[in-house]
Amino acid sequence: MMTDEALSALAALAHPTRLAAFRLLVRHEPDGLTTGELVEHSGLTQSTFSTHLAVLAKAGLVRSEKQGRNQIQRAEIGALSALMLFLAKDCCGGRAELCEPLLAELTCC
Amino acid sequence: MMTDEALSALAALAHPTRLAAFRLLVRHEPDGLTTGELVEHSGLTQSTFSTHLAVLAKAGLVRSEKQGRNQIQRAEIGALSALMLFLAKDCCGGRAELCEPLLAELTCC
DNA sequence: ATCATCCATCGGTAATAACCGATAGGTGTG
DNA sequence: CACACCTATCGGTTATTACCGATGGATGAT
Incomplete structure (x- = not known):
């Protein structure tokens, strides 16, 4: 993921309405929700x-x-993973010790 | 991490200057950099x-x-981890299969 | 003590983003 | 074909953010 992509993903999620919508869509994977919902x-x-x-x-x-006449919206989990990977590489790149606690928490969930 | 904290972290990183500065600080952990630098x-x-x-x-x-008269800035890795955990829980909460590929990539880096 | 350096904050302007109502393009239904 | 519904986009207003120069407080050097 390029920096520009990460920036637009961050900006997209940095809004209460959009973050809430995205999280809602993630919880409704893989069915998705209509725009109206x-x-x-x-x-x-x-x-x-x-x-x-x-x-x-x-x-x-x-x-x-x-x-039909509805628009089904679905969360793109891959994009979220890519964003997290982008962020993770900042600290894991060459200094894995910094990310160890993060990984420990992630694997448990 | 509460939603509001995640939002402000996302908004903080959703700017080219700030993202670049933060990444630079991560790379300079734990020494940090002065504001002037x-x-x-x-x-x-x-x-x-x-x-x-x-x-x-x-x-x-x-x-x-x-x-001294300098201000040393340091990245707060814990906050980054918390943000990533916040994002990860969206997909890992109840559906670990979605995060599996992410974890695979993270553990290798 | 004086002076230079470092940095946070203020005041003001320009650009960006959020929000709404209204409009219009598709799509299924009667 | 006409009608109702769903959703994207346009026009315009308001609020927020980014940016700069300038000011001032704090610290170290001479």
Whole structure:
């Protein structure tokens, strides 16, 4: 993952509405949710939420698929993994000792 | 890590200058760098960079320590780990199979 | 004591992002 | 074909953020 991709992923998640939507989508993998359901959860206007969704999509964190007249949204777990790997390499690159506690916590969950 | 903390950490890292500074600090653990050195790397004004540094500090990603008339900045690896754990729990919570590839990559680095 | 250095904060401007209502393009239904 | 529904995009306003120069407090050197 390039720095620019990481930046847009970070920016996409750095918003309450988008982070909540993304986490909700992760919990609904692999079925996904329709845009309308996400809008309801967000409490925002359909148009406002749509732009948030576009940010997530542009960052590669969410992919959408048309199903009838609904749009199914799904979390792109691979993008999340890539982002975490990007962050992890900052400390693990050459200094694995710094990441050891992190790995210990991750493997237990 | 609470959602608000994760949000401020994400927002702090979602900026080219701040992400670069943070990564640089991680690479210079545990010695740290002075604010002046970071300013040089950033290519920005001292005042502008100082506000960026404040964002990182407020998010708990950087802690500073006074040393003479210099201010030594250090990356807070624990905060990075906490953020990654926060993100990881989204997919690992109840569905460890999604995080398996991530863990495989992490343990190898 | 004086002076230079380092850095945080203030004031102000310009750019960016968030939000809404309204519109319009598709898609299924009657 | 007409109609209702779902969703993306446009136009415009407001709020937030980024950036700079300038100021001032603190520290070390002369």
